Amino acid sequence: MMERIVQAIESASALASYRERALSWAPEIARIDPGPIGAFMGYDFHLGPDGPQLIEINTNAGGAFLNTVLARAQHRCCDPSQQTAATKQALDGFEDAVLDMFEQERKKQRTDSMPSCLAIVDDDPQSQFMFPEFQLAEQLLQARGIDTLILDPSELEYVDGALTANGKRIDMVYNRLVDFALDAPAHEALRRAYLDGAVVVTPNPRVHALMADKRNLILLSDPQTLRDWGLNEAEAGYLASAVPKTRLVAASNAAELWRVRRELFFKPVAGHGSKGVYRGNKLTRRVFENILEGDYIAQNFVPAGERAMKVDGTVTTRKVDIRLYTYAGKSLLAAARVYQGQTTNFRTPGGGFAPVFQL
Template sequence: MTDNISSLSITATISSGPDSIELLNSECFCLSLDTKALKQALESEIGQPGLFDLIQQRCPYLFATRPVFVSQANMARMEQVVHAIELVVALPAYRKEILGDSTHIASHNPGGAKGVFFGYDFHVTEGGFGLIEINTNAGGAMLNAVLARAHRACCPAIEKIVSAQNKSNVLEDEIVAMFRQEWSLSGHERALRSIAIVDENPTQQYLYPELLLFQQLFQRHGLGVVIADPCEFTLHKGVLKHGNMNIDLVYNRLTDFTLSEPASATLREAYLQNIIVLTPNPQSHALFADKRNLVLLSDPIRLQALGVPKATQDILLAAIPHTEIVLSENAERLWRKRRGLFFKPFAGFGGRAAYRGDKLTKRVWKEILTGGYIAQALVVPGSRVVSDHEPAQVLKFDLRNYTYDDKVQWVAARLYQGQTTNFRTLGGGFAPVYEGPIDPGEIICSTSSESDNEFFHIAGHSNIGCHEAVVQHETRLFLIEENTVKSLKHDSYLELVRGKSTAPEFAGRRFMLVDWYLRLACGQPEIVVNETCSWLVFDAEGRLDFNAAHEIDAETAPTETHCTQLKELVFGAIAVSNSK
């Protein structure tokens, strides 16, 4: 059975047009994530030593194993929607209506700054299309620049598409230029000197590795950079300071969009006194990202009243699913129609979740009725098959357009399982997006199983008696301390990473974490497909100490003795003995 699996291949003849995109997303496995290239990019090219290990510890499902293909028509349509919304937001009547209902700080003139890293999120299939939401502090741009360097194609036709569209170096230059543009648009004649990257308790943020990438990028371009919590700043003689550093510009990653929390008080004062350039800022959030704006943007009567041109109305009404605020007056109707709706809080933070209507319980519905939710017509997300084995692993995806000043800078996908994107799905996470196929001729996409890249195979462990090739995968984790190897339950590891549990028995100790991605046959481990290693450090109370692990300057690779113990734990002593 093992030999049959190793020789599996699929040959798909892919022609241009909508059907070809669906075929690429369901049958093309030519592109895959190269973990060695990813580590090289993170630690040598644009990152810093230890960053790969930090990501493995903090966010193991950050990068998807496969890319996503999107037709040129849908790429162009997403860009068209971005332009249409920018046009509406520029209308004085729209700004007056939105800012009139917003908090006072939203009306403060940001001094010319446009706001960096808007994220327009779409659900796109060849049979459906919808703008789901807009964010004004969209994360992931730098991570996607890294990811673009780490996907590899195994056939010339797909490699041609990838090479033509890989513009990660250009994106990095555009990012720096964007921040300098924000500075100059705010009326400053001298050059930008310093940037503070601000988030609440930044070292504990899920995307903290990306903040480190931004820090490295800005420093390479001669800027002073600090990553800080909002409470770490002071005002002195009209200057915002972090320690002894004078801060020119604040890259705002906070979800405190109105700077109303006590920890944001100094930033709020500096912003209102025009001491700093804050980007993105409260006004851009109010105008673009408040989900109640989707109610207006999907209402033909209100668009007409605002003086939106007919052509722009047509673009918006065809692309934005009908949205309304959940109120007691429409509650009964929305409950009846819930299976075709998606419910979201106005502000997507603070522990309030989004729900598909067909998954709603009456308990959750009561919570929604307390206020603060919109109901949006359901738009089915795209799907991507990420494994060519049976049963196939199929993930959902959305498409994020990173934009600045009405220009789309980058398009990335997020692969996931569940109701919403979550970065907790094996094989899921951020994924590159490729327009394809470009050539109207045919592309021959020959794909093979991952056996060509397998780490090693235990000889003789062929699951005798299994008559069907039922192939699945799983991840197993192990802790290595000196000469001891022990298993670590995956759920327990996630609880530790998320700070929801401690391991007092590991207090004050450090371990090498070994992550094996295994191919199963008939439910039994057959082959180690991939191995990643990183450091885990526990503090005196048994909590994970990510900073201490990040600072370890030592190789993370199991010894030959460790490998033997690992194989015995996974495959059993007899199988290992037979393989020698």
């Protein structure tokens, strides 16, 4: 079901009218279409009595490499009856699927399919929570014959049409930056190389603008408009059932949003990592005024599912959401995030990533 929802979203995002609307609020750099469609898309869902509910979309979704290692370890010790063919196939085929994904991304911009040198780029990568994942990605790609570097963008140089680092020419970047438009001064070399078409960047600013800008949830939660734009009835039906109603926060609807705030969740349009988000039932008037001054959307609140578990010998409950990692609308891996509190986090005792086994 979740994969069908993902495919419906990607069909909607390919509609000319959808793209025109999404790009109308995007930065100028997003109007450039170099070809790649985005490695490791992440679709986050809450599960409930009404089926999967889409919470958000991410273009540089972290955790796939770590979750593969975790799921394989869990798979080795679980009851054989839980070792379904679908789960085993996803885990056994992960490395091949990742390699094919990067090959396809490169082919969409270059005639040759394999990069000679790929850089995994993030700000101060060794300080990042996901740094072990970068190392796993590096190991996988190196083992498949792709020279791979983990770099801070300040290590990149762009001279005479070549993006280089450590004396090596970089022809592909696996982009883990959260500066989605590559606007920061520290990202200038990467930005210029991208604009000149000198390097394949995935995911890139256009993919973020079309898929992960949270204003797009306004479009995806309006199935009738999507039908009018050409989305078929079946896919519009999936979105009608799975995408909570979302609206833009503005002065013109402030009174109504304040009145129904307890039923809403407020998110910055370009946010990431649950930063700057607010559950409506906890809003103060002062915080709401700050939201009105920023760029926010308001999404109908959908409670997370819960799972009973034992932590330090005590049975307790934790919230759970599901992340589907995909490429070109096809699932690469499913993983859960277990947490306590208003939003997903990795600080909860007994929380963090957890494997998902398909039954």
